[in-house]
Amino acid sequence: MSNLPGVETIIEITYLIATALFILSLKWLSSPTTARRGVFAGELGMLLAIAGTLLHHGIVEYRWIVIALVLGTIIGVPLGEVAMTAVPQRTALSHAFGALCVTLVGTAHFYLGAPNLPRFTMGVLALEVILGSLTFTGSLMAAGKLQEILPQRPITYKGQNIVNLGLLGVAVVVAGILVAHQEKMQLFPLIVGIPLLFGVMMIIPIGGADMPTVISLLNSYAGLSAAAMGFVLDSKLLIIAGALDGASGLILSVNMSKAMNRSFSNVLFGAFGQEQTAAAGQKDMRPVRSATAEEAAAILSAANKVVIVPGYGMAVAQAQHKVRELYDALTKRGVDVKFGIHPVAGRMPGHMNVLLAEADIPYDKLLDMDDINGDFPQTDVALVIGANDVTNPAARTDASSPIFGMPILDVDKARTVMVIKRSMGAGFAGIENPLYYLDRTLMLFGDAKSFVGSIVRELGGGHE
Amino acid sequence: MKLDLLTSLYVFMLAAFIGFEVIRRVSPLLHTPLMSLTNALDAIAVVGAIILAGEYHAHGAMLARILGTIAIVAATSNIVGGFLITDRMLKMFKASGPKKP
Numbered sequence: 001m002s003n004l005p006g007v008e009t010i011i012e013i014t015y016l017i018a019t020a021l022f023i024l025s026l027k028w029l030s031s032p033t034t035a036r037r038g039v040f041a042g043e044l045g046m047l048l049a050i051a052g053t054l055l056h057h058g059i060v061e062y063r064w065i066v067i068a069l070v071l072g073t074i075i076g077v078p079l080g081e082v083a084m085t086a087v088p089q090r091t092a093l094s095h096a097f098g099a100l101c102v103t104l105v106g107t108a109h110f111y112l113g114a115p116n117l118p119r120f121t122m123g124v125l126a127l128e129v130i131l132g133s134l135t136f137t138g139s140l141m142a143a144g145k146l147q148e149i150l151p152q153r154p155i156t157y158k159g160q161n162i163v164n165l166g167l168l169g170v171a172v173v174v175a176g177i178l179v180a181h182q183e184k185m186q187l188f189p190l191i192v193g194i195p196l197l198f199g200v201m202m203i204i205p206i207g208g209a210d211m212p213t214v215i216s217l218l219n220s221y222a223g224l225s226a227a228a229m230g231f232v233l234d235s236k237l238l239i240i241a242g243a244l245d246g247a248s249g250l251i252l253s254v255n256m257s258k259a260m261n262r263s264f265s266n267v268l269f270g271a272f273g274q275e276q277t278a279a280a281g282q283k284d285m286r287p288v289r290s291a292t293a294e295e296a297a298a299i300l301s302a303a304n305k306v307v308i309v310p311g312y313g314m315a316v317a318q319a320q321h322k323v324r325e326l327y328d329a330l331t332k333r334g335v336d337v338k339f340g341i342h343p344v345a346g347r348m349p350g351h352m353n354v355l356l357a358e359a360d361i362p363y364d365k366l367l368d369m370d371d372i373n374g375d376f377p378q379t380d381v382a383l384v385i386g387a388n389d390v391t392n393p394a395a396r397t398d399a400s401s402p403i404f405g406m407p408i409l410d411v412d413k414a415r416t417v418m419v420i421k422r423s424m425g426a427g428f429a430g431i432e433n434p435l436y437y438l439d440r441t442l443m444l445f446g447d448a449k450s451f452v453g454s455i456v457r458e459l460g461g462g463h464e
Numbered sequence: 465m466k467l468d469l470l471t472s473l474y475v476f477m478l479a480a481f482i483g484f485e486v487i488r489r490v491s492p493l494l495h496t497p498l499m500s501l502t503n504a505l506d507a508i509a510v511v512g513a514i515i516l517a518g519e520y521h522a523h524g525a526m527l528a529r530i531l532g533t534i535a536i537v538a539a540t541s542n543i544v545g546g547f548l549i550t551d552r553m554l555k556m557f558k559a560s561g562p563k564k565p
Contacts, residue, residue, distance in 0.1 A: 022505050023482060029498055030489040032557040039551045042505055046543055053511045059518030061529070068517065068533045072540020079541060080548025084556075087496060087549065094503045094546060097538040101509050104531040104538075105516055112524045120469060219499055226509050231472055233512050239472055240479040245506040247483025248498060255492075343492060350495030354553050362560030368492045 007055055014052030015237040021045030022241055026248075032363050049237060084358045085315055088347035089146035092215055095222045096139035102225045103132035107192060109232055115182040121232055122182055126175035128228035130195045134168075135221040137199030142214055145203065146347055154207040167198045209312070209389070211347045213256040220249025252349045259343035259369070261395075261406035288424070291442040293451060296418055297458030299442075303380035303416075305336045307372060309409050310352050311345050313386020313421075317448035323385065324359040326452050329459040338365050340372035340382075340409050342390035373410050382414035384435075386448050388421075392433045402431055417441040420451050497553045504546025510539035 021041045028038030059065070082090045106129040110117070117125065144150035171194040174187050206214050227242025229235075257263070291299075300306060308327070314320060330337050339361065345352045353366050367375075376382060384391050393412045394401040411417050412435050419436060421443060435441060444451055490498050517532025 018508070022508075023486065025501065025505065026483075026486045026490070026498075029494060029501060030486070030491065032491075032494065032554070032559070035494060035497065035554045035557070036551060039501065039547060039554060042501060043547050046504070046508065046547075049508055049511055050514070053514050056515060056518075058515065058520070060520045061518050064529055064533045065514055065518050065536060068513075068536035069540050072537040073544050075537065076541035076544025076546075077548065079545030080552070082549070084553070087500070087553075090545070090549065091496075091499055091503065094500070094542045097542050098503060098506050098509065101507070101513055101535040101539040101542075104535040105509065105512050108516055108524075108528050108531040111527055112521060215499070219502065223502070223506055226506050227476060229509055229512055231469075231476075233515075234468065234472065235512065236472065236475050238508060238512060239476050241505050241508040243476050243479035244483040244487075245502040247480050248487045248502040251484065251487050252495060252499065255495075341492075348496060349499065350492060350497070353493045354496045354556070357553070357556040357558070360556075360558070363493055363557045364559050366493055 007057055011052040011055055014048045015235075018045035018049035018052075019237050019240050021048070022244065026244060084354050085318070086147075087354060088211060088215065088351060089143045091348060092139045092143035092146060092218065095215070095218045096136050096143065098222045099132045099135035099139060099225060102222075102229050103129055103136055103192065105229060106132060106232065107188075110188055111185075114185050114188070117182060119179060119182075123175075123179045124228045124231040126178060126191055128225050128232060129191055130171055130175060131221050131225035131228065133192050133195035134199040134202065135218050135225060137196045138203050138214075139199075139218050139222075141200055141203035142206075142211065142218060145206070145208065146211060152208045154205045154210075156205045160201075160205055164198060164201050167194055167201065171195050171198065208347065209344070210260075212344045212349050212351070213253055213260065213262070215348045216249050216252035216256050218249070220246050220253055223247070223249055255343055256349060259407060261403065286437045288436050288443050289439075289441065290445055291418070293444070293454035294458050296442065296444055297455045299416060299418070300330060300381055300383070300455065301333055301335070301459055303330075303335055305338075305375070305379045306330060306381045306383060307338050307340045307375065307379045307411070307414065309340045309342075309382060309384045309387050309391060309411055310356065311342075311385065311387025311390060312347060313388075314448055315346060315351070315355055315386070317386060319385060319449040319452055320355045320359040322449050322452040322456065323356070324361055325456045326459075327361055327365075329456050333459070338367055338372065338375070340369065340375075340411075341366055342369050342387065342409055345387060345390060369407060369409055376410045376413040379414040381416045381418060382411035384411055384417065384419040384421075385452065386420065388433055389431060391419075391435055392431060394431065394434055398434075411435065412438060412440075415440065418444055420444045420446065420448050422447065493557070494554075497550045500546050500550045500553070504543050504550065507539040507542035507546065510536055510543065513539055 022045050025038045025042035028034040106125050145152050174190045223242050223245025227239050230238030327337050341352045391409050391411045395403045395406040395408045513532050513535035516528050521528045
């Protein structure tokens with residue numbers, strides 16, 4: 001590095017402005033009215049930072065950089081254009097890419113600098129590489145499960161936690177040895193390889209419904225590994241961006257774990273999806289009341305206030321556009337229709353909101369669990385589409401239920417509950433839902449998309 | 465402990481607090497765009513990858529070029545894809561009627 005303070009100062013200033021723009025970007029994201037401005041601020045900051053970096057006169061070779069930037073853009077554009085239903089796996093894949101970048105840069109820094117790296121740098125570098133590698137394979141696994149390339153069913157075996165924590169423990173010990181004795185460079189591949197394996201093992205026991213928590217957690221890891229990279233490179237910009245991303249992922253993971261009534265340590269150690277194996281044995285044989293689309297349409301059009309509760313089943317059935325038609329048909333008749341959205345509905349935080357917004361449902365009709373729950377006692381009809389455990393009143397009342405204590409949408413407090421469901425099969429957690437046996441509950445058996453379609457036809461036919 | 469290291473730790477701590485305060489205010493409505501946006505911002509790691517791939521290295525230049533180039537590709541695809549999809553999602557969020565909540 002030579003001394004051209006002029007250029008270096010300019011570069012540092014672009015980083016400073018980029019940092020401010022990144023923070024503003026997240027601040028503007030707080031409301032849908034300013035959110036797009038937030039994206040613009042983020043883009044501008046990114047552009048400035050990259051342009052500034054390219055000015056860096058330490059850079060002597062531009063060819064590969066340009067090729068890589070072009071190639072990354074070519075890969076990035078289709079990743080930005082995936083269908084909204086595929087956003088969870090896209091997000092998981094992008095966590096993997098971010099982690100890959102950090103791991104590769106960390107690895108290169110080790111081999112360029114060792115055995116003369118300052119001890120602290122070596123420690124952070126080890127953290128960077130460990131977090132990066134486990135996030136890389138973990139996110140790939142998560143993406144594979146979400147894309148259904150890999151089996152979605154959780155795979156568990158005896159002593160899984162011990163094996164996993166043992167693996168992580170070995171990686172940490174090796175990292176410790178490297179910090180103390182950097183000349184043992186042959187150990188370095190272990191702190192990449194073991195976390196790579198750990199990432200795979202960590203996701204194996206995780207089922208689809210736990211994905212929102214896992215994606216958030218991987219998001220946080222990706223951020224922290226980037227912050228660690230910032231410490232290695234002494235880049236404040238990277239430290240701040242990584243800290244922001246880490247904080248965001250952490251907040252979302254805590255939200256998700258609260259919404260599933262899991263303790264935070266339970267989330268941190270990746271021990272999800274294992275408790276519900278002991279599903280209640282006794283099958284409920286009580287009768288349920290079912291209704292046809294015609295009957296459902298009659299009840300809905302007589303209602304004043306309807307709350308629709310969508311779950312992942314709605315997304316699987318691709319029913320969101322039919323749901324919009326239902327929303328339109330009911331709104332036209334003067335029915336007040338709102339949507340009640342559980343934080344863990346779908347496969348990632350906020351997934352349902354995006355799917356419903358894509359179907360042109362105004363966002364002020366999409367209400368979070370805490371905001372809608374007070375409305376149910378005054379609600380005429382709660383219509384549950386493809387959601388199960390998040391509406392299970394056993395979470396409130398039955399201390400022996402595996403989901404006891406989980407916050408739920410209180411649909412059972414509505415005057416009439418309608419549940420669209422393929423059959424009486426239990427939900428993800430294999431738990432019976434007493435909601436279905438209430439006197440006020442009507443089961444609407446069928447595929448969500450075609451059933452909602454039939455209700456819409458009935459409503460249209462009955463009116464004009 | 466070296467002074468600039470301590471400064472970095474202060475920066476990290478303050479950024480984490482800002483992150484918590486700012487992101488706590490993001491409505492659950494926008495949690496998916498939040499994640500794709502932070503993901504794009506996180507890809508600022510590209511800066512480190514660019515320097516790695518482009519700088520002069522007395523030894524290990526090949527390693528630095530190859531790893532750096534792959535790292536740039538990975539990060540750039542996150543930047544481009546992340547901003548694109550975030551904007552696409554946000555464009556879909558519309559309020560009902562003229563009244564804003």
